[in-house]
Amino acid sequence: MKPVSVLGHSMSPEALVVGKINHHSIELSWGSGEKEHRGPTESWTRFSVEQMDPKTHTYGTIYVGYSTQYVVEGLQPSTLYKFRLRSTKSNGQCCLCPALSVSTTREPLSGKHLHQAVNRNDEEALNKVLQSGSVNVNVCDKMGFTPLMVAAQKGYGRLVHKLVEHGADIHMKNGSGKDCLMLACFAGHLDIVKYLRECGATWQSQDMGGCSPLHWAADGGHLPVIDYMIQDGCELDVRDTVSHWTPLMRVSAMSGNAAVASLLIRARADVNVRDKNGKTPLMVAVLNNHEELVQLLLDNGADHLVKNEFGSGAAEMAKAFGRQNIIHLLEGRKFL
Known part of the structure; x- marks a missing residue:
């Protein structure tokens, strides 16, 4: 089928030719019928590449110029597209070539x-x-x-x-x-x-803060995992590099999960370990109002008389933060 002008007269063919295709672009070219551009721009043939909208089945212009090739980009993979070429002579005569269907490749x-x-x-x-x-x-x-x-x-x-x-x-x-x-x-x-x-x-692996797999298991609170790690010989009192917290200390600071703490303590985790500021798990549990954990630590030998580097112990911290429930716990043991 030859291109047909809008005036109904046959014109020299300007067919679209497909070049390189990939999953997001299609290269189109056409023969201009001219070896080279001569004379002023106004005398040149102008080309418009039009693309059909699949929803409305109408064409929209995606390129206008004097070139004889154009790369359509930003396309979807494995998708069929339809294009046509409009040629406009310097005298205003215009023709459309037959529509060309081409599909992008699979991504x-x-x-x-x-x-x-x-x-x-x-x-x-x-x-x-x-x-x-x-x-x-x-x-x-x-x-x-x-x-x-x-x-x-x-x-x-x-x-x-x-x-x-x-x-x-x-x-x-x-x-x-x-x-x-x-x-x-x-x-x-x-x-x-x-x-x-x-x-x-390996259990010895550490993250950027120096936390080990056991620190993260303690945070997660999954007892079967922690029990397996203990049975497999995982180090109990490994410290992070930021606060020098052991997994038991993290339980005291974060979740207050008494079941996790009990599992660690039964495996002989140190209940009186100190962080970089001299705090013990008991102090940290007091500060975070983990009453059940405070009770567990006291029952398992946590030293209530120990002081941090500022001279404060568990009792002073409980009073300073108004932890009445914990103050009663300590008073009941005659620690004050």
Whole structure:
């Protein structure tokens, strides 16, 4: 079919030709019928590339100029597009070439697809990406998490196995220094914790603040994970590098979880350990009004007479913050 002018007269053909195509762009070109531009611009043939809107089936202009090629960008992958070319001579005579339909290619597999598969717990999609061999299994998302970290945190055990089998690095850390073992410990996924240990993950790992997997397990409050860590020989009184808190101290400061503290104490965690300011778990529990934990610590040998570097002990702290319930506890033991 020849292009037809708006006046109904046949004109020299100006057909659209498809060049390079990828998942987000299509290269279009056309023969101008002129070897070179001569004379003033006003005498040149002007071209307009028009693209059809699939919703309204109307055409909109996306390029106007004197060039003989144009690259349409910002397109969606695996999508059909329709274009046509409008030629306008210097005398105003205009013609349209027949519409051309062309589809973009499928988007190549990338780290985005790998993370999408993990976040959806889609083992089939994960296998497809991994088997392509074109994606780095340790690629990080915008939060600095590898696919293995995400799977470990979410508890997707089958995906964790699959990622490790394809070379995922169990020792990689995110921006705050957490590795997949810490994330699994905090989230309470015992099966994943055990598997990562079998693969060589270590209890000695520390994040940017010096917290170990046991610190994070204590924060998470998952007793089966903590019990396994203790049985596996995890160090109980490991200190962070910021406040010199042990996991027991973090329980005193954060959750006040007496069940977690009891498990640590039964395993012989030091109830009188001191942080960098000389505070003990008992003092910290008093300051955070964790009454049940205060009782537990006292019952297990916490020294109420110990003072911090400013000369204050548990009793003074309880009075200073008006912790009447704890003051009564201490008075009942004749500590005041």
